[in-house]
Amino acid sequence: MNKKLWEASSNLKKNSNLYRFEKFLSKRSNYKVTKNYSKLLEWTIKNKKFFWSSIWDFCKVKGIKTNKFLFQKELIKNKFFINSKINFAENLLSKNENSKAITFISENGYKNIRTWKELNENVSKLINLFKKLNIKKGDRIAAYLPNITETVESFLATASLGAIWSSCSPDFGANGVIERFAQIKPKVLIISDRYYYNGKEINIIERLPIILKKIKSINKVIIVNYPGKKYLKFKKIKNIKYYFWNEIYKIKPIKILFNKFDFDHELAILYSSGTTGKPKCICHIAGGVLLQHLKEHQLHCEIKPKDNVFYFTTCGWMMWNWLVSALASQASIVLFDGFPMYKEKDLLIRIAEKEKISLFGVSAKYLDSLRKLNINIKSKYKLQKLKTICSTGSPLSKDCFNYIYKKIKKNLHLSSISGGTDIVSCFVLGNIYSPVINGQIQNNGLGMDVGVYNIYGKKIKNRKGELICKNAFPSMPKKFWNDKNNIKYKKAYFQKFKGVWHHGDYAERKDNGGYIIYGRSDATLNPGGVRLGTSEIYSVVEKFDEIKESIVVGQNWDNDIRIILFVVIDKKFELSDYLIEKIKKAIRLNASPRHVPSKIIKVSDIPRTKNGKIVELAVKNIIEGNKIKNIQALANPEVLKEYKDLSELKN
16 A cells, blocks of 8 residues: 655745746746646656756856757767866855855764865865876876765865766775776875774774785875874885875965866766676766756755755765765755764764754665664654655665654655666655655656666566666766776666666556665675675685685565675585684675675585576575576576575574
C-alpha cells in the first residue's frame, strides 16, 4: 500500500524556490504554472535547451553564457553551453562578508568557523602559493585529507586556477591512494598529518614515503595539521619540497581575479569503485557540475541563502562535492569529521540542533542505526530549523521512513535521493510539490528522462528492472582519464542499451512517478551506503600463500549490505580463526576498514565463465535465493550448489 507520510502545505509550496522557478519560466515562455511536478518535469525534458538556460539565469550563475548546444543520438557527443565561460570557484565564493560560511566540528568536540571573508582570504593565499609552485590550468592537485575546512579551501583554490582536483579520504590505505592518484600524475599532494575515528588517532603522515615512492610525479607536498592539534613529526624525503599550512596562512591575501574557463573545462576527477580492475578516473566538468548542483539544491532541496547545510560524508565520496557546492546558493555548510556516534548515539542530531541545520544529509545506514536503537529524537530535540532530511548511499527502508516521521520530526521533507559518482549528482530525488510516499523516492530530477528498462530495453512500470536515462545532461562525465577513444566510458554506461545511459541500479518506477531503488545490479559492494570495489579486496587476498582463489560479494542483510568473502584454501593449510583474523587485518590496513568482510567462508571452487572470468553476480544471486541469469555462460555451473543455503549466511 502506498502510504502518504507527508505533504507540503499550500503556503510552503507558494514560498518555495520551485514555485518561483515556475513563475520565472512562465514569464519567459509559453509555460503555464501548475504546481504539478509531473507536468513540470515533462516540460523540462521536452524543452531541454530552454530549461538548462533558465537554470543558469534563475540561479544567477556568474559567467559568460551562450545558448549554443549540440544534441545528437549518441549521448556522449552531446554538448551544453558551447563557448560559454565560467569560474567554478567564483560561483562558490558567492559572498565576502563576516557571516559564517563554513563550520567544522570534529568528533572530539573541536569546532572552528570560517566567515565568508576569511574563506575568500584563505583561498587567495593558497592561489598565491599554487602560482609560485607553477600550477597551471589542467594540472592535477591531489588531496589526502579528512573532511575539514582546509580541504574546501584547497578545492576552491585549485578550481579557481583551472587546475583539476582529486581527493581520497584518509580511511583509504596507502595502496588505495596510490592505485587512484598514480593514474592521474598529480604535481602536488595535500596531506593531513592525522585524523580521528571513534576516539582513535590515526597517523596518515607515516604513509607519505610509500606514496611518494610510488607516485613519481609528486615533488611538492603541502601538510595540514589536524584542526586544534600541533603537527606530528615525520621523516622528510630528499628532492621533495614541503609546505606547511600554518605558513600559508601567514601569506598576505590579495583580491582574487577569476579567470573564466570553458563550460566543459575539467573540474575534478572522482573514482569508480574498482570492481573490474583499477578504479576508473571519472573526469567531471566545471559548468555541468555547477548547474546540476544548483538545480538540485535550489529546486529539489529548497536550499536558500543563510540556510545551514550538513551532509555526513568523507571527501572521498561524491556527496562531499555535492555538499561544498551549496556555497553557490549562498548557504553555509557544516563539516563533521569522525565517528557519527562517538560517545553519544545522537551526536549528529545534537549538532543539527545546535548549528540550526536546515538540510540534514546522512546515509540510509545511519538512519537505520538510529531506528534500531529506538532513540526518540522528538522528545529530546526540537530541530526547529530542520526542513529537509536527505538520505542516500543505499535504499532507505519503509521502517526508516516511518521512524523519521514518528521519532525525529513530523513536519519535514524526507528526500531520499539516488545518483552516483558517475554523474556526481542525482537521477532521482525529492521535490516540494509531490507527497512523500513510504519507501519511495519522489521522482526524476528536472530535465532528466529517467526510467526503468526490462532486459529487452523496453520501459516498464511497477516491476523491477534497470535504471536508465534516455537523454544527455550537463553533469555527464567529460571522459575517463587515460581512456583513448572513450572505450571504457562507453563500455561503462552505453553497452547494455543502445543510445541510453545504463546506470547499474536495480529499480522500480511506480505509476505516480516514484521510485524504489533495490541496490546495484552489478557486482559493486555497497556496505553502509558507500560504494566499494571488489578489486581492492582481491589485491590483498591474492598475496596470501594460503589462498588459491577467492570471490567476494555483497549480501543483502538487515537493511544494508554485508561483505562476504569466499576462499579456496591451498591443501597445505586450513581456514583457521587465526587465518581469518590475519586476512581481515590485511584488508583493513591495505584497503580500508569498510572493505573488511563480515564473513570469510571456505569453498572448493569458484564459478567462472567459459572465458575464465569469475562471476560475482551469480554467487550473489545464489546466496540470496534469486534466479541465475545466463547460467549457460558458466564453465562450471555445478559449483554454485556449494554456495546455496549456507548456514553461515543465515546469522
